[in-house]
Amino acid sequence: MVADSKSKSDISFAGTFASSAFSACFAEVCTIPLDTAKVRLQLQKQAVAGDVSSLPKYKGMLGTVGTIAREEGLSALWKGIVPGLHRQCLYGGLRIGLYEPVKTFYTGSDHVGDVPLSKKILAAFTTGAVAITVANPTDLVKVRLQAEGKLPPGVPRRYSGSLNAYSSIVRQEGVRALWTGLGPNIARNGIINAAELASYDQVKQTILKIPGFTDNVVTHLFAGLGAGFFAVCIGSPVDVVKSRMMGDSTYKSTLDCFVKTLKNDGPLAFYKGFIPNFGRLGSWNVIMFLTLEQTKKFVKSLESSS
Structure with missing residues (x-):
C-alpha cells in the first residue's frame, strides 16, 4: 500500500501477493482467538423470557475467551486455524495484491495526483469480492469448526479436522455447499475490504501530508487502527x-437469515460481538499492515538485487 501521487506498487504482483499472504497469515495466527469468540457470540441465540436454560452462555469478549479456554482447553481458541490460513493465503494475497492494479485500471494509467477516495473504495470492493469468491470454501470450513463448542460425552464431533470438513461437506451436501453464504460473504468482504484498504490508503495519505510524519511504523499503526475501526462499523451486520x-x-x-435474525433477536443482534470484532479486526489490521509494510520492503530489496 502506497500513498504517492500515482499510488503504484513498487514491487511485482508476485512479490505483493506473497507479502500480503504472509502478513495476513501472521495476523490470523495472532488474532484467531478473538475471531473464535466473535463467531460464538454471533451464533448465540437471544435468551427467552422466563427460560433459565436459554440464558446466554457467552458474555463479552474476554468472558467468551475465558469460557472456551476453561471448558474446551486453550487449543479450542485456535479452532479453524488451518482453513483460516488457507483463507488468508488466497483471500489476503488476492485482495491486497490486486488492489493497486485494479485502482490503476479505474483511474487510468495516465492519472496524475491523489487518487479520489471513491476510486479507492471501488477498487477495494472489487478485489474483496473477487478474492472471497475464490476463498469462500475456506471461510465456510473455518466458521463450521469455530462454531462447534463442547460436546456431551460420547457425542462425536461433526468434523475431525479441516480436510475432513471439506470432504464431508462435499460428500453430504454437494460441491455447491462449499459456496454457502457466498452472497453475504461477498457483501461482507467487499464492504470490509473497501473500508480497510481504502481507509488505510486514505488515512496514510492524509497523515503523510502532516509536517513531521514520515512513512514509518507510527504512521502504519494509526492507519491500521483506522482501517480496523471503519471495517467493523460498516461490516458488522x-x-x-x-x-x-x-x-x-x-x-x-x-x-431469510436477515429477516429471522431481526425478528427473533432484534436489530442489536447485527452488532453482536462488536467489541471482540473490533478487538480482532483492529489488532488484525495493525499487525497485518505493519507486517506487510516491512515484508514489502524486504521483498523489494530481494527483487532489486536479483
Missing part, C-alpha cells in the same frame, strides 16, 4: 448474517 448462514444450514437465503 453482514458479518453476523454470514456467520449465521455458515454456522446454521437451516437458513434458506441471505434475506
Whole structure:
C-alpha cells in the first residue's frame, strides 16, 4: 500500500501477493482467538423470557475467551486455524495484491495526483469480492469448526479436522455447499475490504501530508487502527448474517437469515460481538499492515538485487 501521487506498487504482483499472504497469515495466527469468540457470540441465540436454560452462555469478549479456554482447553481458541490460513493465503494475497492494479485500471494509467477516495473504495470492493469468491470454501470450513463448542460425552464431533470438513461437506451436501453464504460473504468482504484498504490508503495519505510524519511504523499503526475501526462499523451486520448462514444450514437465503435474525433477536443482534470484532479486526489490521509494510520492503530489496 502506497500513498504517492500515482499510488503504484513498487514491487511485482508476485512479490505483493506473497507479502500480503504472509502478513495476513501472521495476523490470523495472532488474532484467531478473538475471531473464535466473535463467531460464538454471533451464533448465540437471544435468551427467552422466563427460560433459565436459554440464558446466554457467552458474555463479552474476554468472558467468551475465558469460557472456551476453561471448558474446551486453550487449543479450542485456535479452532479453524488451518482453513483460516488457507483463507488468508488466497483471500489476503488476492485482495491486497490486486488492489493497486485494479485502482490503476479505474483511474487510468495516465492519472496524475491523489487518487479520489471513491476510486479507492471501488477498487477495494472489487478485489474483496473477487478474492472471497475464490476463498469462500475456506471461510465456510473455518466458521463450521469455530462454531462447534463442547460436546456431551460420547457425542462425536461433526468434523475431525479441516480436510475432513471439506470432504464431508462435499460428500453430504454437494460441491455447491462449499459456496454457502457466498452472497453475504461477498457483501461482507467487499464492504470490509473497501473500508480497510481504502481507509488505510486514505488515512496514510492524509497523515503523510502532516509536517513531521514520515512513512514509518507510527504512521502504519494509526492507519491500521483506522482501517480496523471503519471495517467493523460498516461490516458488522453482514458479518453476523454470514456467520449465521455458515454456522446454521437451516437458513434458506441471505434475506431469510436477515429477516429471522431481526425478528427473533432484534436489530442489536447485527452488532453482536462488536467489541471482540473490533478487538480482532483492529489488532488484525495493525499487525497485518505493519507486517506487510516491512515484508514489502524486504521483498523489494530481494527483487532489486536479483
